[in-house]
Amino acid sequence: MKLAGSLVLSLVLLATSGCGGGGDGVTSITLYSPHGRDLLQLYEETYEAAHPEHDVRWLDMGSQEVYDRVRSEAANPQADVWFGGPDTMFSRGVEEGLLQPFRPTWADSVPESSQHPQDLYFGLYLALPILVYNSDAVTEEEAPRDWEDLLDPRWKNKIVLRDPIASGTMRTAFGMILSRSIAETGDVTAGFEWLRRLDGQTKEYAQNPALLFSKLTRQEALVSIWELTDILLLQRQGSPLAYRFATSGTPIIDDSIGLVTNAPHADAARQFIEWVGSVEAQELAAEKLFRIPARTDLPREELPTWAVDVIDQLQPAAVDWDRLTKDGTAWMERWDREVRSKG
């Protein structure tokens, strides 16, 4: 009991003495972001070096969770900047009034299609769903070349997918299949049939990216669909993963940024958003952490070679983004009810 008492006492002392927030005259900027520690820490350090009057604080979480949190904190917002996630997620946030307008100067360098018409959010990077495979177990020759190849009998029970309910990337990939179905046949029936066949091939739906990668690298499954940046980062860490762009096209997701409604430190947040889209910050992210800038005015010679390669190889897939934003929720509910583990 005495030991416990002293333990508790010392912890309470630690709690009250340690971690005493920012000092006087320093404004904190809180980011909610799915971008991960690497990028967030890099930005925090680089930005604070140039702006000692600001303290950048971030919470890393899934893109769907950012939306969920901003929504549930709407009465007493804690976040200043909603930093990252597919634009479809942002447009749902807009419907609920979670974002306020702010047009940074770099907005003019971003394609019109990557901007919200009332300046509520802007595309910052491109996120690209690709075909991933374990390069120890699958040769480049054998690896699937297109989405269609995933239905090949040889991949039966060799596919692991991130659970699409929680993943913006997977939702977009499935949305692309359904968009295609609408464009070709007029409705989503064929698309759902395709997804059911994919479900029949799928061994498991992983509940988070780490488990997805763990299952891929440990060869519990060999093939998947995931987002390019993560795979490039894993490759650099030595993971035996390789990727390929689907020949019929890649759905291009605008990974966006926006200012939260009633942000507690809105002015500081505006300065941060301004900086994040700057040439300096975009090149930094591209060079160090495999982000593909959404800005189209960056000179090719200043981008790393991998980024130039990607931009050259990229075949955009046709996706009906408006329809996906509008019907995405209902589609995923239907998928969950009628397709999951039914194929």
Next chain:
Amino acid sequence: MTGGPRRTRWPLAATALTALLLWLVGYPLLITLIEALRSPSGGFSLETFSTFAQRGEEWLALWRSLWLSLASVVAAAVLGVPLAFLFARRDFPGRRLLTALLTLPVSLPPLVGVLAFLFLYGESGLITRLVGGFLGMSEAPWRLQGWPAILLVHAYSMYVYFFLFARAALLATDPSQREAAASLGAGRWRILREVTLPALRPALLGAGLLTFLTSMASFSAPYLFGGSFRVMTTQIVASKLNGNLRLAMVESVALAAVAFFALVVSRRWGGGSVVAVSHGVAAYTAPPLTGFGRWVVPAMAWGFAFVLLLPHAVLIVLSLVPTATWTVELFPPVLDLSNYRTFFTDARRLAPVVSSAWMATLASAAALVLGFLAANLGRRQRGRWRGLLEGMVVLPWAIPGTVFAVALAVTFSVDQPWAGRFLLIGTTWILPLAYLLRTLPLTGRAAIAGLAQLDPAQEEAAAALGAGRWRSLWRVTLPQVRPALAAGLALAFITSLGDFVTSIILYTYENRPIAIEIYSNLRLQEIGLAAVYGVLLMLLSTVVLFTWGEGRKAGAI
């Protein structure tokens, strides 16, 4: 309740406490129910409820939650109760140490525990590969999936409730009763049936109810292992993540209703006569095992402890594996301290540990006080008051953590002091409040079970000798229920320390707890670092369990 404790002369205190509990526990749930009944257009309607009722898979999920929880109770009791008897009644080498080891599954927080199971028994897990290799199979001999996997995790983590509660009750019973029965010619089984089991009943019911409700609210295991085997909690999260908050609310109402029903049923079973024991203190020395059993029983107990500790071991190993180095090998090819180095060289990584520690301390202490007060006042009241008080204390366990968090977030997202609603969302205080509510059933049930075993004659004697209420409480009541309270407190602290499901909704930058950091590390593919936090959590929990959960054992013997 003839022969029960004195009725209190001050119903005011009970009224105030009931009001407080109703506001803390009942009110947010009421608001959730109202929200669930709200139609998209703003009025009230049963629209979402009828959608729910028409879907077969919703009923299926509810049914699965129910039978899986019942199966968990059976599995946990079958494991826990015999062990409690063995460890309370027999002495053998290493008994003290083993007792401590057997409670260790509680020190494994849900998220981390499930992860450890995955790396042990999962398809590419250590044990799976060992067995597969031994049998010469090229495919994994089993897959850690569906209900067997969930049941395995539940039995593993929840048998401890039965073990701890039954053992505490056994230690608190008076051996002279059994001796008396034996000298009157009662056989072994008759003593068990007519003396021991009635005394154990409150503890068994308490443990059974806790196990049932914990399984109903269990999330991490069904989430990671369930696949298409959906239970109600995973159904709720799927609905919520898919943006259908209203359906999620209706699903929670349905789940809460089933759990509430279980609560009522268990009260009916347990609400009858409670046999008071222990007139005076008779020291009981457990007899040593003799003959064959002297060797076999400890060997089996050690073997069991070894299996129980495998997840802890694999967690420690994982914390030593540098990122992305353990792929298809049976054992990790590289082990070093790089994850620990990262942890200790970055001050920011320590912040979650500090947050979790202070919040868990505050929440479990408050839960202990509230739980004890409610139990102590409740036993002096008539049926209805008592039911309300004790019901409010146990109710939060029936509510899935996620939903309770959402309910708190909804209730305390407006500033209407006149309606009992304050703006707490986004502040540091809402999370400790959620911990308090989530752990209230742990301290409350422990207090109820402890008090139920108390002999009212002692308090009456104290009163007759002129001891005031406080003196009697302090000198007579508290010392006797201390083992039960300490066990409840230890469980409450550990639960708060490792909490994940409520934290994920209510944390802020300032108070982000350990489990959130682990979750974040997992997202960032830093499995090794997640394991470092897991090891830390495990160590902290273990220390607490040993000092609080065990330290007062002497008082019971």
